[in-house]
């Protein structure tokens with residue numbers, strides 16, 4: 001629980017005149033669920049995008065498993081063990097739930113385009129193993145009954161679960177979830193919390209952006225707070241929710257008194 005999985009050192013990123021991240025440094029330990037909160041526009045998604053290779057930081061560096069993270073392309077980041085979901089669900093709407101998860105797995109397969117075309121024994125074995133694994137993952141996230149339904153026909157909450165299954169199919173050490181509870185009702189949010197707890201219990205670390213502060217404070221081992229691109233606090237929830245700058249910037253005075 002105590003060794004470091006991910007370190008961000010002095011990450012900065014600007015868009016024109018807007019400095020979205022200013023020298024952000026944080027440390028995520030193996031096995032923890034780490035919350036990233038802050039008001040709208042604080043820089044949370046920009047940090048995710050820098051970490052997962054969608055953006056290149058202007059300066060600063062990520063270290064993952066004690067090695068510099070080459071995070072200049074999303075596919076490389078996936079192969080290094082970091083998977084993510086998106087604030088706006090990005091599924092293949094006209095593919096089945098099962099096929100969506102199988103696509104996630106292909107990021108890790110050994111066979112290539114040639115063996116795909118020739119349908120080699122290796123390719124066939126991998127395809128069967130991929131399908132079995134995808135079914136297991138749908139079961140794990142609680143939507144195996146919808147395996148053969150098109151993604152677009154799943155409920156909103158089930159689509160969020162499907163995105164998590166697809167991310168898990170890449171076999172990550174770190175799962176980054178961008179507002180997974182957005183749009184969920186109280187029951188769906190409680191179910192999501194159980195799922196994230198199961199993921200942590202299975203040894204996968206979680207980096208969680210979430211506006212549902214109750215969920216974050218109840219679930220996360222530690223929480224970082226961004227405000228106007230600056231990290232103003234990183235600590236356990238009991239300390240974060242009483243930090244004066246956090247109350248001022250985000251939570252509203254007395255919210256956790």
Ligand SMILES: Nc1ncnc2c1ncn2[C@@H]1O[C@H](COP(=O)(O)OP(=O)(O)OP(=O)(O)O)[C@@H](O)[C@H]1O
Pocket residue numbers: 015018019020038039040041042043044045046047087
């Ligand atoms: N691609 C972009 N081009 C221009 N400005 C951007 C871009 N991405 C983010 N920004 C700006 O950077 C700042 C941080 O945005 P970001 O989306 O990271 O915040 P956030 O904390 O994730 O907000 P929210 O909670 O609303 O999702 C904002 O001012 C935003 O307008």
